[in-house]
Amino acid sequence: MTETDQSLRGTWLFDPTHTRLGFSARHAMVTRVRGSFNDFDGRIEVAPASAESGLDAHVEVRVRTASVDTRNADRDAHLRSEDFFDAERFPEMVFRSTTIDEVGENAYLAVGELTIKGIAKQVGVPIELTGVQRDPMGNLRAGFEGTRRVDRRDWGLEWQMPLDAGGVLVSEKITLELEISAVKQEDDAASDGGQPADGETAGEEPTGV
Template sequence: MADIKPEYAGQWRFDPAHTRIGFSTRHAMVTKVRGAFNDFEGTITVDPDAPERSAVQLTIKVASIDTRNADRDQHLRTNDFFDAPNFPEITFVSDRVDQVDEGHFIVSGSVTIRGVTREVSIPIDFMGVERDPMGNLRAGFEGSRRINRQDFGLKWNTTLDSGGVLVSDKITLEFEVSAIKVEDG
């Protein structure tokens, strides 16, 4: 297994202009609805000597939810779902990063949604590092993880005539992260 290069050591911040923190779920049991959160801050702290001591933190503003439908977005902000006025942020704080293979990691930690905290492990692929035209050292990461929204108190639903439900309990979280190095380790 290849080591993490020493020049990767330090803190990296998510670049919101080039990062997507998204999700998808089944709607009416026949199609997918995709969305994203447009307002977030995240950091990655890399320890090349001990990847397990590396860390990831992410804070998402719930009000920034965007499914490309204003009425649906407004409903998602209400007490039926995220209750944005009372729980304005979703947070993730890692407690362990495991390198499982070259370029492949499992980032484990606590996700808090609507005041409910659960442990989640997210498989993440390291896409590489390049220097961008502005001189920034930029790293790419991608990953996804399926969760059950009921585990976080997101229980609203309605039954369809067929006996199915309008919104699936299974939500796929999607991460496409571009991070810029901001300080050395």
């Protein structure tokens, strides 16, 4: 097991102030609209593993659908409606991994169930480990990035409007965009500097960062 593999062992929590869980879609066949979710939590568990068993890890991400943000209030309200996420009936979408395989240097494939509007479908998400560093507050951070193209209709997100000149208003293929900063949960002995001061949360940085 490499030094990086050793440092990944343990529990990691997503830092929402430095993480983006987003998506992009084509609009009117000519431009791209991007959005993200502002309310979510994620957890990564990496257990000790032998060379024979490989990486023993699990990821769970829970996203509040009402927090969708595309920088347009009318569009966001439509996305929360029954036409799309139906946020009142289905307040969360969840991804739970079943396997995480190391497929290259700092490259992983997380396979699991993505549940949206009560519909669970298996997806595989390629993930790149972009680095592991200790920040100025003493927190050990790991960065991950990944993208995956999916068909929104697989999860009942079927609203559409045809265009007069052909094509559709909103693309059916959506690109998931993940930029994750995860903070390792360490005890006092592991990192005295990683303990939050009064009024701070784990992973919080000085004002202005």
